[in-house]
Amino acid sequence: MEGKKEVIFDRLVYSCQFRQHRGYEEFMPEHLLGFQLSGETHAVYPGGTAIIQENSVVLIKRNQLIRTTKYPAKDGQYKFISITLDQEVLQKYALENKIELDGKYIGDERMFFEADDFLKSYFSSLAPYVNKKKEATPKLAELKIKEAIELLLQSNTDFKQILFDFSSPYKIDLEEYMKQNYMFNVPVETFATLTGRSLSGFKRDFSQVFKTTPKQWLLERRLEEAHYLIQYLKQKPTDFYLDLGFENLSHFYASFKKKFGVTTTDVRKIEE
Known part of the structure; x- marks a missing residue:
């Protein structure tokens, strides 16, 4: 049901x-x-x-x-x-x-x-x-x-x-917040609100801190964590892809292969 x-x-x-x-x-x-x-x-x-x-x-x-x-x-x-x-x-x-x-x-x-x-x-x-x-x-x-x-x-x-605290979120440390919460799959506009910034201000500050766009950085950071989980903790993508912010497995596999030039299976075989 x-x-x-x-x-x-x-x-x-x-x-x-x-x-x-x-x-x-x-x-x-x-x-x-x-x-x-x-x-x-x-x-x-x-x-x-x-x-x-x-x-x-x-x-x-x-x-x-x-x-x-x-x-x-x-x-x-x-x-x-x-x-x-x-x-x-x-x-x-x-x-x-x-x-x-x-x-x-x-x-x-x-x-x-x-x-x-x-x-x-x-x-x-x-x-x-x-x-x-x-x-x-x-x-x-x-x-x-x-x-x-x-x-x-x-x-x-x-x-x-x-x-009864009606104040808006105050501007917080962008780098620290993103490194702690990159796995949440929410729009960039939400990250902007949560860090106390307008969307344009968020993108500007993000570029200064990370030297790239939010979308590209989030993808790279999630893929790096995925590589670690597969190589060192022997986890399967089916067990963690949602927790890392990926919406579906096909997108994850394609992005992983594009970044690292190998499949997740290849990574596991290297360690074996």
Whole structure:
């Protein structure tokens, strides 16, 4: 049976899978609050990895890259429900509640935390909408979003510094960021945003740092890593090509042969 992903009401999305599923890279431009109903989500993001276990809440900060693999529970089902907390909603909430920040968030950078009883009850209250037993009016949907914000702030007062920081990403070290995140297969425009630059500014700075274009550098860097994985770690391309940012095997094989003048099989034979 195929998995499904559907919008229950504005900003609320329900995802269900019945087999292991590896997701593609996603750019999260807005904060996302999610609850793992069943199964597990294994997430890779800049700076680390996380396993979102059943009955856990995850808060993903905006302007993040993330790649996930979904694992069904023993009963064969994977269920995850998420709510987008976008800037428009949060700015309105901050205005209504006269919220002002006294500094930036400097706490724990972990992505997820255990749900308290209030948050568990909150996500349970969404079941009728997921099961289509009740339809949410726009007014009710807005109230449910506000309730999620209230419960987050109640669970951890530090989240105020995360949710209501409306500043744009600041300009960060381009070379360090790209060397750490080259394997994420996202558009150049996304890398520009994440490094605090306009597209033209990103391309200009990239050329100065790497002496080539982003597209060419990304391909070269991924191929060099692939060569290392094949030659020294004895891995097969089928095991890693997606993790290195290649969309399909045929493109990978053609690019590898063009750069190194040999096939991946030739590389393995040389070592043998």
